[in-house]
Amino acid sequence: MEGQDEHSPGASAHPHADADLYGDDGVIRASFLALVGAAIADRDTLTLRQEVGKLHQSELGDLLEALLPEQRRALVDLMGSDFDFSALTEVDEAIRLEIVDSLPNAQIAQAVQELDSDDAVYILEDLDQEDQDEILAQLPFTERIRLRRSLDYPEESAGRRMQTEFVAVPPFWTVGQTIDYMREDKDLPDRFTQIFVIDPTFKLLGAVDLDQILRSKRAVKVEDVMHETRHAIPASMDQEEAAHEFEQYDLLSAAVVDENDRLVGVLTIDDVVDVIQQEAEEDLLRMGGVGDEELSDSVLAASRSRVPWLLVNLFTAFLAASVIGLFDHTIERIVALAVLMPIVAGMGGNAGSQTMTVTVRALATRDLDIYNAGRIIRREMGVGSLNGMIFAVLIGIVAALWFQDPNLGGIIAAAMIINMFVAALAGILIPLLLDRLGADPAVASAVFVTTVTDVVGFFAFLGLATWWFGLL
Amino acid sequence: MEGQDEHSPGASAHPHADADLYGDDGVIRASFLALVGAAIADRDTLTLRQEVGKLHQSELGDLLEALLPEQRRALVDLMGSDFDFSALTEVDEAIRLEIVDSLPNAQIAQAVQELDSDDAVYILEDLDQEDQDEILAQLPFTERIRLRRSLDYPEESAGRRMQTEFVAVPPFWTVGQTIDYMREDKDLPDRFTQIFVIDPTFKLLGAVDLDQILRSKRAVKVEDVMHETRHAIPASMDQEEAAHEFEQYDLLSAAVVDENDRLVGVLTIDDVVDVIQQEAEEDLLRMGGVGDEELSDSVLAASRSRVPWLLVNLFTAFLAASVIGLFDHTIERIVALAVLMPIVAGMGGNAGSQTMTVTVRALATRDLDIYNAGRIIRREMGVGSLNGMIFAVLIGIVAALWFQDPNLGGIIAAAMIINMFVAALAGILIPLLLDRLGADPAVASAVFVTTVTDVVGFFAFLGLATWWFGLL
CATH class of the missing domain: 1.10.357.20 (SLC41 divalent cation transporters, integral membrane domain)
Structure with missing residues (x-):
């Protein structure tokens, strides 16, 4: 069943968050860590797939941070294709690089294809140019173009943080046609809260929120319920600036457009929350006289x-x-x-x-x-x-x-x-x-x-x- | 047309955000401020309704903060029922109290009914008990009960921040029935991203994201596409704790339940973003040796x-x-x-x-x-x-x-x-x-x-x- 995967949002959408995983102090329980440690030592892939495979990406991230470096590498090896690479977006940069550097580029290329484009970019952007090129070369054409385009935008820009998967329809479609299209199309993003309206050249015309679609009769035309998007986010906009737009106008997601106003991606609130956290952290650390330091630094x-x-x-x-x-x-x-x-x-x-x-x-x-x-x-x-x-x-x-x-x-x-x-x-x-x-x-x-x-x-x-x- | 009001979310859903309003430095332009100031001095309600009435709540909040105290009171008076009280949730506590204290309780009671419950609670919670009781007494019964219940939860709890407007359906309804219900019901929340599934006693059974509804055939039962909500947020949970859940699991909204697991409200990401900002600010100020201080303090x-x-x-x-x-x-x-x-x-x-x-x-x-x-x-x-x-x-x-x-x-x-x-x-x-x-x-x-x-x-x-x- 689609949408019930690890990305499904919504009310406590963490069917995997065992009451057992975290103790009262919000820290992963020692007993769970011991279980995973023992399974790694025994090369017990069955237990690992069962216990670790069901974790949410952020839980897996917490687990990775709690493990020893050699255990991390062994875990990734043992779990093979069951390892959820999106967890790497949830760990310190040093740990991410340590894991990614220990893997052959072919395996990373394989894993990257399973990820949302924003997560893939997040992992790729820290690699050296050489590794990046080698991994991109092993991807299918469209995937490669998409990621390359994101990576070509400046660091910490909206273009780097955007997801290139989105739903877009022409303005003359009806609400009914749009719903039918979503019922058929199996290639939808994992989660989305609005649909974009574009012309044949991908120029952004507007957007419709999903609740608006659901409130409208089937015969209503999309262009009649869409709202204009006069302030779509330019891909080159600094992420902090973009986050400010989200806060100011209580956005859940926003269209990202290139210099010709063509829709190239969508920025979502969960990425923006990370940006807000990161910027607040930067200010605090800078005032304390500390630069871009991470806990995993030597x-x-x-x-x-x-x-x-x-x-x-x-x-x-x-x-x-x-x-x-x-x-x-x-x-x-x-x-x-x-x-x-x-x-x-x-x-x-x-x-x-x-x-x-x-x-x-x-x-x-x-x-x-x-x-x-x-x-x-x-x-x-x-x-x-x-x-x-x-x-x-x-x-x-x-x-x-x-x-x-x-x-x-x-x-x-x-x-x-x-x-x-x-x-x-x-x-x-x-x-x-x-x-x-x-x-x-x-x-x-x-x-x-x-x-x-x-x-x-x-x-x-x-x-x-x-x-x-x-x-x- | 519903959903195109000032609350509509989505890609730059701020059709009112004139390029003219803010200068390059992100500050309200002096020319706009002069225009509003002149209109207030001339008691020119037509211009005010036209220029100020079209602002987004956060823009109106910025405007209020930029005006002089006597201008603020005059603006609220002159705009009458066209004044969007939700803007008061966007200003400093001192300015909010200054405006609210200058208004008769009857007018506040009137205004509060127009607001989402979370905004209403935000404004009411800072008032003294006496004013609070007087305002609540002038509200319709259900409204009064709802707000009273939110206010009874501890300060800075999920119950205080939740919105009591939500969409809930029984588990045996089909996707088609649910869509039809939303097309008919004119009393829907301004914006929502998921639908809750409850039993006849309001006990929470699960939740369905809107994109999941749109992916499913009309004949599918809601209980077959819903995901279980094993970790709904207890109303008494501290807001910081709740924000951590949102971050951990990339939630857009979450069910808030009372001690009997009955659905009492929904917590949304935009409120959580405010909480995250507020907590980061608290840490920074505390480390700098400053308490709960606001810029408007004397x-x-x-x-x-x-x-x-x-x-x-x-x-x-x-x-x-x-x-x-x-x-x-x-x-x-x-x-x-x-x-x-x-x-x-x-x-x-x-x-x-x-x-x-x-x-x-x-x-x-x-x-x-x-x-x-x-x-x-x-x-x-x-x-x-x-x-x-x-x-x-x-x-x-x-x-x-x-x-x-x-x-x-x-x-x-x-x-x-x-x-x-x-x-x-x-x-x-x-x-x-x-x-x-x-x-x-x-x-x-x-x-x-x-x-x-x-x-x-x-x-x-x-x-x-x-x-x-x-x-x-």
């Missing part, structure tokens, strides 16, 4: 991805240190300043990070724009001043009591107010400026903001102390 | 949400300062230590943040579990050691040259290796421990990690120096 790969950021921070740390160096004579006289100065810099850094986090996120969700930027800047200046005064009083009192010196309390309080206000300004203006310059504010804001708060924090505190105690 | 509200985090940081800053205080005599003798010590602490803090960011994100996406925790901990220790050695050499050389003292270079290098290694350990173990204890690792990890790197950084550097230079 020590060397992870180190390489983190060193550049640490290098930049090292440079700014020396900048801050040299500001302290300006006041070494003052510190020699009043060593309490050395004890207290990290507090001023650190609190400024934290306050700046708060403002920056809010700003970067609001820029990413397009909630911050020219209409409210002025208001938000004023608000942040207000928050910076208010919190600056609150913490100036607190820290001033504690410092005065600790070192039995009201002068020191007054100086650190004044420095706190200055630094918290500057932190607020830097926290909003730096991301806004980077965004305006076309840079990604998530990447570089943190380092600039903490540089400002360190430099200003040390300078204000030590400078005020030097002046107040007459040590100029 | 200075006081934003200050209040940020002070607790700054207070915690203040406490840990004093902790770090008191570690420095232990070595005040050493600093008095060698003031270069005061200049260099923030570098050791700061680099450790950055390295710890990197590890922590990767860990927190991997925990959120469930990529980090007991099967790979050991490997990831070992990897982070490796990365910490490697990067520690790289930066120890760099900083050691620069410090030795700067202060013309190879001893100082050696001491700072040793302290760097210690602190970077400790940073890596803290960066992974602290979030893992918080997660195990049931706390949200995104909230508290940062403060603990930087406390550790500050304290260890200052102690290792100043302690080593005190010992090496014989100042004990």
Whole structure:
């Protein structure tokens, strides 16, 4: 029965999701892992086909990630054509490459033909040009052309993520004809939520949602129920941009068109959900000073991805240190300043990070724009001043009591107010400026903001102390 | 014509999204804003109904956010029943409350009846109990019962987010009967992608996707094409958990059932996309030390949400300062230590943040579990050691040259290796421990990690120096 395969969508469409597979913590149960491990060790293909063959692609993906590398390769070997290659779209890039690289290209070519085109592209796009060409050469002509066309679109574009299987009918067909066509045609996509309407040159005329088809009488013409698709997604559009269209207009799927407005594929919400997750992850990792890192990366790969950021921070740390160096004579006289100065810099850094986090996120969700930027800047200046005064009083009192010196309390309080206000300004203006310059504010804001708060924090505190105690 | 309303999904189903509305930067054009502003000032309802009435709900939401508060209220007033209240689900909570609070309850009750139940609940749930009761009392009986039931489920549960409009048929109906029913019934939901199969007591038996209906002959019984729904979403399930099910199994919609397995609603992917965005946003904001803050919050509200985090940081800053205080005599003798010590602490803090960011994100996406925790901990220790050695050499050389003292270079290098290694350990173990204890690792990890790197950084550097230079 068609449609009841592993792609069938809908209410908990995971007839395979055994209550036994995942424990309460959402992690694959150790008992299942032991069962699979034993079957692999015994080369027991019967058990594997039975237990692993029934998993949903994402469950199989979780299983692959939980296995050891040698078990993964053995599992793929033992299951042969029963191995669902779409599971490879659900695992870390490093694990995917490890498995794909261990297989002969002929076997990958075979497997790729079973996949939806978007899954096939997802697996092929990470391979080197040479392997890609060799695999494509072994595919039937139409398949090869389709995949090649997707792969020719830029990375992270709608064309890369689209599925080239879709249902399209001419505008003069009736609803009845369309339904009959779908009842007969055995070559339909695994799942679809709308039908496209095209002219003989494949130019997109419109689209009809399936519920609309089902609401309409058989005699009604498709062109009379279709809605115009004035904003079909260009294949070259960035995937993040396309995801924004889906969110903005609550789309389930969207036509993808080439530069001549011809229908070349369909982008579906499940791929868009992955894009949204991925973009949110990228922002988070970038703000944390981590690049395109994956959990499966080696020590060397992870180190390489983190060193550049640490290098930049090292440079700014020396900048801050040299500001302290300006006041070494003052510190020699009043060593309490050395004890207290990290507090001023650190609190400024934290306050700046708060403002920056809010700003970067609001820029990413397009909630911050020219209409409210002025208001938000004023608000942040207000928050910076208010919190600056609150913490100036607190820290001033504690410092005065600790070192039995009201002068020191007054100086650190004044420095706190200055630094918290500057932190607020830097926290909003730096991301806004980077965004305006076309840079990604998530990447570089943190380092600039903490540089400002360190430099200003040390300078204000030590400078005020030097002046107040007459040590100029 | 049904289905061509503002809810119709599908390929760029936004016939209203004028190319003119948004500029290239994705922000509403100033010219459109001026047009609307002028129409509001002139009380020109004709222009408003024409220009604003045709907007998609999310476009209207963007417009509301771009207007001034008094313009918003005037717009709602002037448009009367032509104002699409579903736009209120697309704006900041503060703006939503501001608009809703300015309207009489009778008008809200009127508007709520026009909305899908999930949108109605979204607007009602933020109101005080008193207003909620008054509005509900003015609704027709069935409507009131439905909304009341949704509102009785806990906040952020599937029951709150579900739509109570759905199509359900008995199992013995044929595909033909089902299609005829949909052609006749004018009370269908605005959009749907599957049909549920229930017994006379509303107990959920299964679901059929619309494409499956369209592939099947008229005489086929629904129960023969339906798929079982063994994992329908319980109404009390947390929305984040439900979103994870959608992602895991690529669902478009899912049945929501009560504790007796009776169908009470349907959760749709567009709501799930919002949940995913919201949860990603929460993680990011929490890691940045910001609570449930919105862009429309006032200075006081934003200050209040940020002070607790700054207070915690203040406490840990004093902790770090008191570690420095232990070595005040050493600093008095060698003031270069005061200049260099923030570098050791700061680099450790950055390295710890990197590890922590990767860990927190991997925990959120469930990529980090007991099967790979050991490997990831070992990897982070490796990365910490490697990067520690790289930066120890760099900083050691620069410090030795700067202060013309190879001893100082050696001491700072040793302290760097210690602190970077400790940073890596803290960066992974602290979030893992918080997660195990049931706390949200995104909230508290940062403060603990930087406390550790500050304290260890200052102690290792100043302690080593005190010992090496014989100042004990």
